[in-house]
Structures are given as C-alpha cells and as structure tokens.
Amino acid sequence: MSQNSKISIHELTKVFYKKQNSVTALENITIDIEEGEFVCLVGPSGCGKTTLLRILAGLENQSSGNFKIERSNEDRPNQSMVFQERGILPWLTVEENVAFGLKMRHLPKWHVKERTNYFLNKVGLAKFAKMYPKELSGGMKQRVSIARAFANDPEILLMDEPFGALDEQNRYILQEELLSIWSETKKTVLFITHSIDEALYLSDRVLLMSAQPGKIIDEVKIDLPRPRKLEDMRSNQEMASKFLDIWRHLQVEVQGSRL
Numbered sequence: 428m429s430q431n432s433k434i435s436i437h438e439l440t441k442v443f444y445k446k447q448n449s450v451t452a453l454e455n456i457t458i459d460i461e462e463g464e465f466v467c468l469v470g471p472s473g474c475g476k477t478t479l480l481r482i483l484a485g486l487e488n489q490s491s492g493n494f495k496i497e498r499s500n501e502d503r504p505n506q507s508m509v510f511q512e513r514g515i516l517p518w519l520t521v522e523e524n525v526a527f528g529l530k531m532r533h534l535p536k537w538h539v540k541e542r543t544n545y546f547l548n549k550v551g552l553a554k555f556a557k558m559y560p561k562e563l564s565g566g567m568k569q570r571v572s573i574a575r576a577f578a579n580d581p582e583i584l585l586m587d588e589p590f591g592a593l594d595e596q597n598r599y600i601l602q603e604e605l606l607s608i609w610s611e612t613k614k615t616v617l618f619i620t621h622s623i624d625e626a627l628y629l630s631d632r633v634l635l636m637s638a639q640p641g642k643i644i645d646e647v648k649i650d651l652p653r654p655r656k657l658e659d660m661r662s663n664q665e666m667a668s669k670f671l672d673i674w675r676h677l678q679v680e681v682q683g684s685r686l
C-alpha cells in the first residue's frame with residue numbers, strides 16, 4: 428500500500444454462488460488509488476467492474492481479500508455513487524434531490540441551502556431547481572446526480588458509466604463539467620467506462636481488466652496536462668497510440684471471453 432493511498436484494495440476476490448453454479452466475478456484484485464486521483468476502469472462486459480464498485484460502496488461483500496478507504500473526516504460519508512440511470516428520486520425536485528444527502532445528515536439548513544445552490548450553479552441547473560425529474564432531459568438528470576454526489580462531500584466518488592446513455596454532444600459537455608468540478612474539489616474518483624476516449628480524456632490512470640474472472644492486467648498512465656481539451660487529445664500522437672493499446676487489449680479480452 429502506498430503512503431498516499433485513498434483507496435487500497437488488496438487481493439480481493441468475489442464469487443457469486445447460484446444453486447450448483449458459481450461465478451468468479453473478481454479474482455485477486457489489488458489496486459492503490461491516491462488521494463485526488465481520477466482513475467478509470469475499462470474492461471469487457473461482465474468482467475466485474477460494477478461488482479467492484481458495489482463492494483467499495485458496501486452494497487456487496489467480497490468473498491476474500493480486503494479494502495480500505497482512508498478517512499479524512501468522520502462526518503463525511505464514505506462514498507457517493509453515480510450510476511448511468513436510476514440515480515435520482517422522481518418524487519423530489521431537482522434541488523431536493525441535490526440536498527437529499529445533506530439533509531439526511533441533519534446539517535444546518537443554511538449550509539444545505541448554500542451547498543445545494545453552489546452545485547446547482549456548477550452544473551447549470553439553478554433555473555431548474557423547482558422542476559421534477561420527469562420534466563428533465565437525460566443529460567439534465569445526470570447533472571442532478573453529479574451535483575448531488577459532489578454536494579455530499581464524500582471521501583470518494585464511485586461512478587458507474589454515468590454518461591453511458593447520453594448522446595456524444597451531451598456526453599462531452601458533461602465530461603467537461605465533471606472535470607471542472609473535480610479540479611476544484613480534488614475528489615478521488617473511480618470511474619467505469621466502456622469508452623476509451625472518455626477514459627483517456629478524464630483520467631490520470633486507466634486500469635485494464637481481463638474478461639471473467641476480472642483481474643487487473645495492466646495500467647496506462649495519462650500524463651496529458653490539465654485542463655484538457657478533446658481537440659488536444661485527438662491531435663496528440665502519444666494519446667493515439669494509447670488509444671490503440673487499450674483498443675487492442677479490449678479486442679483480445681472480448682474475443683477470449685467468446686471462445
């Protein structure tokens with residue numbers, strides 16, 4: 428475990444048992460993520476990415492191994508999770524959704540109001556504060572999820588394909604907004620994506636997983652300076668070669684899992 432680790436995962440394995448069958452979803456996962464690092468997890472479908480996030484979020488137990496999330500403040504929640512969909516509560520308004528976690532912690536009203544307004548402004552939803560989720564587009568709903576996750580001020584953020592259902596334009600706008608909030612808050616983020624472009628654009632480091640049983644088989648460091656621009660990334664030879672490396676890796680793993 429490195430000294431600055433915010434998340435340390437050590438030889439973690441998860442086996443699901445179903446009647447006579449068992450599925451080893453994760454095998455011997457060891458990862459160290461530093462405080463303030465943005466790490467993307469990329470791997471073929473079914474390799475255990477969501478399972479790993481669910482374990483870190485305490486929604487699932489590992490079969491063996493362990494993990495630790497370093498705490499800096501006892502009053503903070505350990506983590507906030509952002510999903511592709513189903514992240515927000517349909518019976519609450521936009522501002523009530525963003526304030527939800529803060530209210531559950533019984534924080535002073537003025538503090539809840541201030542933080543909620545701050546993050547609503549950050550994601551450009553201040554005008555829509557009184558609306559209900561059914562009145563929002565997909566991109567706006569994801570903005571609500573992101574605002575809520577950051578407003579909660581968790582120790583770490585776990586993001587499971589949060590932009591997977593968005594069109595390319597919206598996806599890029601939300602990626603930019605996410606990076607802008609992240610660069611202010613310097614949260615430690617573990618982010619799942621199927622998009623190599625997204626992983627290269629967002630992260631400090633990309634972890635590559637094998638097909639089932641999911642193992643970490645390689646890592647790619649992304650040292651492109653920040654703030655980043657998509658155009659810079661596309662015109663950068665080194666990024667193009669990293670794209671191809673990850674692409675080949677995924678091809679091999681996907682083909683391997685079909686044999």
Ligand SMILES: Nc1ncnc2c1ncn2[C@@H]1O[C@H](COP(=O)(O)OP(=O)(O)OP(=O)(O)O)[C@@H](O)[C@H]1O
Nearest residue numbers: 443445450452471472473474475476477478479639
């Ligand atoms: N609750 C469960 N019970 C049994 N098997 C499960 C359960 N949850 C996940 N699995 C199995 O564990 C494996 C990993 O699933 P997981 O959803 O973590 O993969 P993933 O990499 O997130 O996939 P995708 O990229 O398609 O979302 C799969 O074979 C899945 O069927």
